[in-house]
Amino acid sequence: MSTTTAAPAAPAPVKKGGFTAAAANYIEDRTSISGAVKEFGRKIFPDHWSFLLGEVALYSFVVILLSGTFLTFFFQASMAEVVYHGSYVPLKGIHMSAAMESTLNISFEVRGGLLVRQIHHWAALLFVAAIGLHMLRIFFTGAFRKPRELNWVIGFVLFILAMAEGFTGYSLPDDLLSGNGLRIIDGLIKGLPVVGTWISFLLFGGEFPGTAIVGRLYTLHILLLPAMVLAFIALHLMFVVIHKHTQYAAPGRTQGNVVGYPVLPVYAAKAGGFFFIVFGVIAAMASFFTINPIWNYGPYDPSPVSAGTQPDWYIGFADGALRLVPPGWEFVWLDRTWSFNIIVLIEAWVTGDKREHHILDRPRNAATRTAIGAAGVTFYAVFWAAASSDLIATHFKLTMEGVIHTLQALLFLGPLIAYVLTKRVCIALQKKDRSIALHGYETGRIVKLPGGEFIEVHEQLSDYERWRLVSFEAYEPLMIRPNKQGKITMGNRMRASLSRWFFEDRIVPPTKGELESGHDHH
């Protein structure tokens, strides 16, 4: 309504939309963000339930960051001795560290504090579990193959970091249970050759338990380790973008494309929604189920210990290993991680396959790999069970010695049995696939032909259904041939024998000719 001059102004800018457009323009002028939107906004991601495992890991990490930040505002990472005067009556007047006292206060004085503590702990358990399952998915479907080998290694580092985060966090409240956990770690460190004594001495700032360890673990837990986890997650996701996501074989999908839904809007809705579902499930667990009730354990004291104590699940395998193996073997589990890790590179060397792989294997179609994975899982599971050996013994009224000896035997026999069984089951499933692809399904309908012959009618698959069964790659064992110098090298021999191990028993996918004639040519 003010008076305006009628001076001829420059042509008025064309009005595009309202506030949103103006805001977008403001940001664009300063960030050039449209390039990123153009690049990523319609990026395609394939859909499958097994691809959600990594998402669960990522989202639970976000929940851990959010809840953990809240906890830092209340937690005192100090081992200074205080006398408890809080509202939890059974511990009144007890000497404890400031760390323990502040954890009790978070639980009993701060409204919603216990909830956030439990969200943090449940999310941490879920984080490690989701990483483990995600790794199994990657392993069994062959998603670690070229070009994704490095991302597998990065993921493995994240798994280790996650366990380190878990352990450092678990030790912070300075309660009896975590103190005993630290005592075990101290014993392990001291057992390291040459440097063990000094590492323990420096870590604890003198003798165990000292007054420094909680503060030091706190720095690791909230600064160093999370920064590393974040950096590695960024790297991990960057590689997912560079490689584009793998997909399962299906009609129309090739090694040269990615089929799925665009980030905007479908994936934003589904993945964004999934974050809230993961967070919601964690919140539900924290609302209904108590975890780590440190007030039952009391403050740390080197003398008492309660029987039947259990570590958090992801430390279980290490604790189990401690129970099963004689001293000096304590780091045998590193062997496992080592062998689990190295298989990735070995497989590429054995097959000599240098191509990129973007279509995932069905586990059955890589029988030997799947069998090795099953053996590894069994090995891990035995260690894990061993961490509860005392509970197994008391619960089922068995002798402690019997349980331990059985588990020791299973540690070696279990993986063998799992290997053989899995390989046979895989090959049987492949045979079933092949027969279905060639002959179709049995319908159970018996027809009498005019000549008196009875036949069962088979229903053929559609082309689309059949493609899922026949579109996989098979490998054959390597033939040893002399190299250019006319020699057969040791490396070549080894590669050939490994190759026989991997691929001697195999079912090749049917050819077009076989499919057309509808029966096998053996």
Next chain:
Amino acid sequence: MAQDENGGHELTPASSSDVDVHRAGDAGTAIVVRDAPENPGFPPHRPRVTDLDPKKERRAERTVYTLFYLSIAGSIWAVAAYMAFPIHDSDPSSVRLNNLFIGVGITLALLAIGIGAVHWGKALMHEKEGVDLRHPVHGSEATTERAVEIFRQADEESGFNRRTLVRNSLIGALIAFPLPAVVLFRGLAPQDLDPVEELSQTMWAKGVRLTRDPSGTPIKAADVTLGSAFHVIPEGLNEAEDMLEQKAKAAVLLMRLKPEDLHVSKGRETWNYDGIVAYSKICTHVGCPVALYEQQTHHLLCPCHQSQFDITHEAEVIFGPAKRPLPQLPITVDADGYLVARSDFHEPVGPSFWERH
């Protein structure tokens, strides 16, 4: 980079002939089949019920916004619960209610957003799949050549490979410069202490009384009846500045057996007092307290990793991962009849360490 993206365009009928254009490289021992079955291409699109039936579409829409409203209700619930369910000092169950009701509100708020958004994405959003084309991870010939050229040029302009003295001395300097930081970390533990020495001695010494854990009252030999066991700490431990550190080494278990049940080795004849023996409570495996005494069999059991020690045979290991017997504390009685140590342990207690002899 962008020209090979399909920008999420909808599916076009695929020809399977482009399958291997992106797969350069040696196939190794993979079996290449000449007449492999052909990729049948994308199956025809099947619309959802919400695409076909406007009623169902409207219902899905209602479901989604109802869930989002429900989420708002959940958030309000949580805020209200924060005020309606305070924690009372005198009432431990108030913590449970506070936890439960705030938690239920937050859970509802989160799950309803999540389920609503996913349902929106699955039932209502345009759902035809899109396709992106892949390109080899290895950059194009021109790009990689240019990268090599840049490095070559940088080498030439700096003389990195030509001026070897400059280069090698730089590498040396870069290796050396973190060393001071490593040395600084020596300060993590006190400068004037030697860990081996610390680990080799405890508070026990000649004449130190054995007292009850945790009260610190001394124990008369007459109090220790046959078959009983005491958790023991040295006298004066509770007043010690470094109480926990000392306790972590000095905790002891005291038991009385029939003297004839003890198999005493040479040199240890005077270490027990009339069948009363004292052993370190710190497990020789990884240091848990060996707290469980089985009176009938005279076995000590470590609850952490189930090592078992036989007290009748000087605490030798009879089962489990521990390797060494628990160190024995030599004891006797003083003039007033109280149990006292004859000396410190004759070997370091607790888990093995490198410098241990």
